[in-house]
Amino acid sequence: MNKRIAVLPGDGIGPEVMNGAVRVLQAISDCFDHEFSFEEGLIGGAAIDDCGQPLPESTLALCRESDAILLGAVGGPKWDSTSHAVRPEQGLLGLRKELGLFANLRPVTAYEPLIHASTLKKEVIENVDLLIVRELTGGLYFGKPSERRGENKELVVDTLVYNVYEIERVVEKAFQLAQKRRGILTSVDKANVLESSRMWREVVNRIAKKYPDVTVNHMLVDSASMQLIYRPEQFDVIVTENLFGDILSDEASMITGSLGMLPSASLRSDLVGLYEPVHGSAPDIAGENLANPLGMILSTALMLKFSFGLDKEAHIIEEAVMKVLNEGYHTGDLNLQHGKQVGTTEMVQKVIDAI
Amino acid sequence: MNKRIAVLPGDGIGPEVMNGAVRVLQAISDCFDHEFSFEEGLIGGAAIDDCGQPLPESTLALCRESDAILLGAVGGPKWDSTSHAVRPEQGLLGLRKELGLFANLRPVTAYEPLIHASTLKKEVIENVDLLIVRELTGGLYFGKPSERRGENKELVVDTLVYNVYEIERVVEKAFQLAQKRRGILTSVDKANVLESSRMWREVVNRIAKKYPDVTVNHMLVDSASMQLIYRPEQFDVIVTENLFGDILSDEASMITGSLGMLPSASLRSDLVGLYEPVHGSAPDIAGENLANPLGMILSTALMLKFSFGLDKEAHIIEEAVMKVLNEGYHTGDLNLQHGKQVGTTEMVQKVIDAI
Ligand SMILES: CC(C)[C@H](C(=O)O)[C@@H](O)C(=O)O
Ligand SMILES: CC(C)[C@H](C(=O)O)[C@@H](O)C(=O)O
Numbered sequence: 001m002n003k004r005i006a007v008l009p010g011d012g013i014g015p016e017v018m019n020g021a022v023r024v025l026q027a028i029s030d031c032f033d034h035e036f037s038f039e040e041g042l043i044g045g046a047a048i049d050d051c052g053q054p055l056p057e058s059t060l061a062l063c064r065e066s067d068a069i070l071l072g073a074v075g076g077p078k079w080d081s082t083s084h085a086v087r088p089e090q091g092l093l094g095l096r097k098e099l100g101l102f103a104n105l106r107p108v109t110a111y112e113p114l115i116h117a118s119t120l121k122k123e124v125i126e127n128v129d130l131l132i133v134r135e136l137t138g139g140l141y142f143g144k145p146s147e148r149r150g151e152n153k154e155l156v157v158d159t160l161v162y163n164v165y166e167i168e169r170v171v172e173k174a175f176q177l178a179q180k181r182r183g184i185l186t187s188v189d190k191a192n193v194l195e196s197s198r199m200w201r202e203v204v205n206r207i208a209k210k211y212p213d214v215t216v217n218h219m220l221v222d223s224a225s226m227q228l229i230y231r232p233e234q235f236d237v238i239v240t241e242n243l244f245g246d247i248l249s250d251e252a253s254m255i256t257g258s259l260g261m262l263p264s265a266s267l268r269s270d271l272v273g274l275y276e277p278v279h280g281s282a283p284d285i286a287g288e289n290l291a292n293p294l295g296m297i298l299s300t301a302l303m304l305k306f307s308f309g310l311d312k313e314a315h316i317i318e319e320a321v322m323k324v325l326n327e328g329y330h331t332g333d334l335n336l337q338h339g340k341q342v343g344t345t346e347m348v349q350k351v352i353d354a355i
Numbered sequence: 356m357n358k359r360i361a362v363l364p365g366d367g368i369g370p371e372v373m374n375g376a377v378r379v380l381q382a383i384s385d386c387f388d389h390e391f392s393f394e395e396g397l398i399g400g401a402a403i404d405d406c407g408q409p410l411p412e413s414t415l416a417l418c419r420e421s422d423a424i425l426l427g428a429v430g431g432p433k434w435d436s437t438s439h440a441v442r443p444e445q446g447l448l449g450l451r452k453e454l455g456l457f458a459n460l461r462p463v464t465a466y467e468p469l470i471h472a473s474t475l476k477k478e479v480i481e482n483v484d485l486l487i488v489r490e491l492t493g494g495l496y497f498g499k500p501s502e503r504r505g506e507n508k509e510l511v512v513d514t515l516v517y518n519v520y521e522i523e524r525v526v527e528k529a530f531q532l533a534q535k536r537r538g539i540l541t542s543v544d545k546a547n548v549l550e551s552s553r554m555w556r557e558v559v560n561r562i563a564k565k566y567p568d569v570t571v572n573h574m575l576v577d578s579a580s581m582q583l584i585y586r587p588e589q590f591d592v593i594v595t596e597n598l599f600g601d602i603l604s605d606e607a608s609m610i611t612g613s614l615g616m617l618p619s620a621s622l623r624s625d626l627v628g629l630y631e632p633v634h635g636s637a638p639d640i641a642g643e644n645l646a647n648p649l650g651m652i653l654s655t656a657l658m659l660k661f662s663f664g665l666d667k668e669a670h671i672i673e674e675a676v677m678k679v680l681n682e683g684y685h686t687g688d689l690n691l692q693h694g695k696q697v698g699t700t701e702m703v704q705k706v707i708d709a710i
Contacts, residue, residue: 075547089547119584124474140515146550154520156554160495160513190598192430192444195501199511222605229474229584229609243545247602250577254584 002035003308006066008059011045011088012281013291013344014072020293020348021070021300027352028304028313039066043095044074044088044281054091060098068307069095069274070300073281097137101266101274102166103173104134105302106249108256113325117257117334120229125255130235131181132252133174134245136266138166139196141242160196162241167203169269174239175211184215184236188224188244200241221248228252253278260292260333263299265306273307275299289343292331294321297351320354357390358663361421363414366400366443367636368646368699369427375648375703376425376655382707383659383668394421398450399429399443399636409446415453423662424450424629425655428636452492456621456629457521458528459489460657461604463611468680472612472689475584480610485590486536487607488529489600491621493521494551496597517551517596522558524624529594530566539570539591543579543599555596576603583607608633615647615688618654620661628662630654644698647686649676652706675709 007022009015022038029036041059042050050056054074063069074088095101110118110125118125143159171187178185187204189197201218208216219227221244227234228251240248253259262278277295285291298321305314328339329350342350362377364370377393384391396414397405405411409429418424429443450456465473465480473480498514526542533540542559544552556573563571574582576599582589583606595603608614617633632650640646653676659669683694684705697705 087547093548119475119479119586121474121476141548143512148550148554154518156517156519156551157498158515158549158551160515162511164509164511190601192442193448193496194513195503196511196513199503222601225580225602225606226609226614229606244602246545246577247580247599251580251584251606254581259581 001308001310003067004037004039004065005303006063006069007038007040008043008069008071009040009046010043010072010074010281011076012073012283012286014044014074014281016287016289016291016344017277017293017296018070018072020344021296023348024297024317024351024355025300027355028317031355032313034310043071043091045076045079047091048079048086048088052086054086054088055094055098060095063095063099066272068272068303070296070303071274071276072296073277073279075281076283078283093141095274096266097142099272099274100137100268102135102137103170103267104136104245105177105265105267106132106134106245106252106262106278108132108249108252108262110255111261111322111325113328113339114257114261114330114334114336117330117336118255120255124229125232127233128255130232130252131177131237132245132249133170133177133237133239134249135166135170135241137242138162139242160194162196162199164199164203167200168207171204171207171239173267174237175207175214178214178237179211182236183213185217186224186235186238187216187218188221188238188240188248189218190221191218192220196241204239224248225251229254249278257335258292258333260295260331261298262295263302265299265302267306271307273303275303289345290332291344292333293344293348297321297348316355317351320351323354324350356663356665358392358422359420360391360393360658361418361424362393362395363398363424363426364395364401365398365427365429365636366431367428367638367641369429369636371642371644371646371699372632372648372651373425373427375699376651378703379652379672379706379710380655382710383672386710387668389665398426398446400431400434402446403434403441403443407441409441409443410449410453415450418450418454421627423627423658425658426450426629426631427651428632428634430636431638433638448496450629451621452497454627454629455492455623457490457492458525458622459491459600460532460620460622461487461489461600461607461617461633463487463604463607463617465610466616466677466680468683468694469612469616469685469689469691472685472691473610475610479584480587482588483610485587485607486532486592487600487604488525488532488592488594489604490521490525490596492597493517494597515549515551517554519554519558522555523562526559526562526594528622529592530562530569533569533592534566537591538568540572541579541590541593542571542573543576543593543595543603544573545576546573547575551596559594579603580606584609604633612690613647613688615650615686616653617650618657620654620657622661626662628658630658644700645687646699647688648699648703652676652703671710672706675706678709679705
């Protein structure tokens with residue numbers, strides 16, 4: 001198989017974890033005789049430093065021509081004081097929007113060897129296997145107006161906008177995913193307050209008729225944030241709008257003991273996708289060989305599965321990660337007394353050895 | 356002391372827990388020779404059933420004339436299908452807005468006897484003592500437009516609006532509270548995406564100059580939802596906008612093992628306040644003597660403290676609750692193997708006996 005992969009390391013620990021991911025993919029392509037070509041592009045703060053733009057035209061063009069995109073992380077204090085138009089995050093948000101990657105999949109499973117790293121009790125998390133499907137190109141993230149108003153700019157407005165088709169396509173995706181899993185879909189909204197949530201709920205109920213084999217329930221977002229740590233095993237697929245998904249998926253990451261473990265896939269209707277770890281750029285530990293590369297490595301497994309249909313290869317990466325964790329290796333972000341703490345590059349090498 | 360208290364039981368388990376709260380206050384007034392007069396008003400679904408309005412004029416008038424308001428809970432499936440204008444929640448939201456109760460205080464502490472009821476590990480929660488200050492009369496909850504648009508109503512819009520003075524007053528309140536506590540204020544926003552959050556952050560930084568003895572830090576809401584269960588003891592006072600506060604306070608309730616334990620106070624600049632448990636109307640267990648009355652009872656303690664300045668009396672209620680919990684009594688919402696499970700009225704009686 002011949003595939004073009006756009007590689008956007010970004011900021012902070014992005015380059016380190018990306019380097020590991022590319023090495024893992026090279027190991028896979030060697031074993032299976034695939035041709036993966038990797039082309040690097042600038043994004044976020046790194047791009048701002050280079051050309052003043054968080055999402056340069058060349059990067060966007062590269063992504064448009066690629067079969068899949070790998071992204072490390074964007075942002076950092078260095079660019080925090082810059083004006084709105086040139087914030088690193090705008091690079092990532094722009095890319096999601098420009099490529100129309102509306103469905104962000106964030107799987108959360110408890111890894112047996114990491115059970116003790118979680119702040120939640122063993123019996124609460126050991127059977128967790130859930131998937132958050134977050135809408136990624138609408139809502140408060142992109143709604144206009146988003147501005148200051150009034151004579152003295154004393155008023156500020158952000159806008160939560162959804163078009164019904166934007167809700168439909170992500171909800172449809174979530175139903176399809178639930179169908180292939182345990183068949184339970186929880187739609188999260190704030191329908192007792194927001195008009196957009198009431199529309200969201202209507203769409204879910206309408207589409208539910210097409211999927212009689214999927215059990216649907218609705219949950220308010222405040223309740224969901226509680227249930228996620230009260231009885232997380234009740235969830236199979238969770239579908240929700242952009243900002244709610246942002247908040248709930250970071251919270252859910254605590255089930256695995258560390259945000260550093262979580263991969264994500266951002267998809268649209270064809271096979272192109274963007275794959276990035278859920279964690280951020282972690283500027284405080286950047287360049288110190290401390291970052292957990294597993295979120296990024298597991299993201300490449302999602303790429304192989306969703307964009308390239310290489311389920312076997314994806315499975316081999318996931319198994320390799322499990323094996324290394326089972327051997328007790330972990331990075332410092334995981335709060336584990338036992339086992340052997342290793343750095344980023346050692347962790348990557350362990351995974352490659354296990355492949 | 357002579358005080359007029361408006362009593363709004365509302366829906367579901369509201370009347371049951373309210374009944375307990377009034378009995379506890381009567382016990383206090385007997386002991387201390389206070390005159391508390393209780394006047395009942397309708398709100399939420401109960402009011403809709405009576406007169407078609409979730410917040411009748413008479414209830415609003417009663418609240419305006421009272422020194423403090425006690426509220427049980429509103430809402431339930433019975434009224435879910437009714438149109439937007441007559442939803443039970445509108446009664447509560449309208450009351451908050453009409454009375455200008457902009458600062459919602461939600462304290463969360465780990466209760467020693469309940470440590471094992473939490474899904475979080477003992478060592479994670481045992482030292483938690485935090486206070487969430489949630490903005491209560493602005494943001495997405497009240498912003499206009501909130502409507503469907505387009506030829507086929509295919510577009511939906513909600514609006515997040517803040518006026519700078521609305522941010523200032525709640526942030527000021529949070530600083531004052533932090534000053535009287537451990538002096539640490541965490542402001543939660545989504546400043547990497549929302550313009551309103553950037554204004555929020557500016558206001559916090561500006562007001563911080565007046566409180567050099569308070570340490571301020573800013574945290575993104577996604578990160579906060581993670582940190583709340585990763586290292587909750589890091590927090591002293593958390594201040595945030597309406598919807599973020601709604602989500603984070605329900606999440607934080609899991610530290611105490613049950614939402615049923617949490618009281619809240621909704622304040623403005625004078626001494627008038629509304630006091631309600633954080634839990635909802637729990638229609639599934641309504642009328643079965645199963646509800647946990649402690650969130651409502653602890654809310655009356657907040658009323659005595661904040662609205663009436665009766666710190667000693669408030670303390671006696673809190674101590675009585677602690678004593679009963681220490682004796683092993685608890686309602687069924689608390690997932691405890693040991694101890695003695697009791698019903699709502701027994702729990703209330705235990706607290707009264709302990710006063
Ligand atoms: C960097 C930021 C804009 C982004 C988001 O909020 O979507 C991040 O938190 C994420 O979850 O991917
Ligand atoms: C009932 C509902 C409107 C309310 C809110 O969202 O504010 C409740 O969840 C709360 O937290 O008091």
